[in-house]
Amino acid sequence: QQQVKQSPQSLIVQKGGISIINCAYENTAFDYFPWYQQFPGKGPALLIAIRPDVSEKKEGRFTISFNKSAKQFSLHIMDSQPGDSATYFCAARRSGTASKLTFGTGTRLQVTL
C-alpha cells in the first residue's frame, strides 16, 4: 500500500522530443506528489510537485499530469535537452507522516543529440 510504482526504468529520447515518465500508487491517503531530479554524484533535487486537487501543473518545460481516479501521475518533459539527462524519481507523501516521502524506483533518462 505504501509503494509507488514507476515506469519505465530507463528512457532514451532524442533532443527536442517529449519524455514521459509514469507513476502509480495505491494509498489514497497520499496527498502530495513531488518529482525529484538526480544527476550522477549529486543528491536528488525537487523539480516540480502537485497536490491531488489539480489535474495538471506546468513549470517551464516540465508538466505533471495527475489522474486521481486512476491513482496515476506522470511527468512530461517537453523539448527534451541533453542537460535533462538524469534519473527522475516520483514520490508521494501523506499528511501527518512527518514529511516521509515514499519514492518510486527511478527512471534513468538519456537525451541524445
Add this chain to the structure above:
Amino acid sequence: DAMVIQNPRYQVTQFGKPVTLSCSQTLNHNVMYWYQQKSSQAPKLLFHYYDKDFNNEADTPDNFQSRRPNTSFCFLDIRSPGLGDAAMYLCATSKHRDREDEQYFGPGTRLTVT
C-alpha cells in the same frame, strides 16, 4: 550559498568496523533526514530528527544510529557495517515536518564495505 554538506563524499570501511558519516546544513532547518540509496534503487528513509526529537523508521536496522548535537550537524553511525550496507547515504533537510516543505538533499556519501 546555503546548503547541505556531507563529509566525506567517499568512505571505505572494513566489514564490522564502525563508521560515522557527517552532515551539516547552513539552512537553519528544523528537520534533518538520513536516507540510504542502493545502486539503481530509490532513496529509503532511515530516520529523521525534528529539532532534538529522533524518529526512527520501523524497518531501520539497529545497526544504524544517529546523533544531532546541534541544529547544524547530524551524524549517521553504522556500528558494525556489513557488505549489504554499501550504499549512497543521503542527508536531507526541511524547514518544517508536517507541510509540503521542500527537502533539500546533500550530495551524498558513498560507502564501500570491504
